Amino acid sequence: MVLTTCMLRDPIPASIGNMTSFVDLELTGNFLVGQIPLELGSLKNLRQLELNYNQLVGRIPVELGNLTELRDLDMSINKLTGNLPESICRLPKLEVPQFYNNSLTEKFMLYLQTPQP
Structure with missing residues (x-):
């Protein structure tokens, strides 16, 4: 599902976790607020998740x-x-995750730079 720059202004609903057939979820460039719902972790087929901007x-x-x-x-x-x-x-297929321009701790940067088994 691609909903980029659609002027969405609400939180991401927890019910999105019911959309288990999603392969692509692009919500870039909206005004989404609130926390990322943990239910996104139910989208086992997801290959692309873009929540930037x-x-x-x-x-x-x-x-x-x-x-x-x-x-x-x-x-x-x-x-x-x-x-x-x-x-x-540790996600096996994750290529280049992007987290810049947030307030994440430095610890995560060190972890990403350390080769994992």
């Missing part, structure tokens, strides 16, 4: 580490805080 706040849910098919993850230019969950760093 929004106003999302809070921590990145650990449940996103369940997205084992994920290749493209962009959460840049939001207001996210805290650590990047290790479960995301």
Whole structure:
């Protein structure tokens, strides 16, 4: 589902976790607010998740580490805080995750730069 620059101004609904057939979820360039729902971790077929250029706040849910098919993850230019969950760093198919222009801790940058087994 691609809804880029559609002027969406609400939180991402938790019910999005019911859309288990989604392969692509692009919500770039809206005014989405609130936290990233942990229910996104139910989208097991998701290959692309783009939430960049929004106003999302809070921590990145650990449940996103369940997205084992994920290749493209962009959460840049939001207001996210805290650590990047290790479960995301260990996603086997994730290529180049993007988290710039947030308020994430330095610890996550060190983790991304360290080769993982």
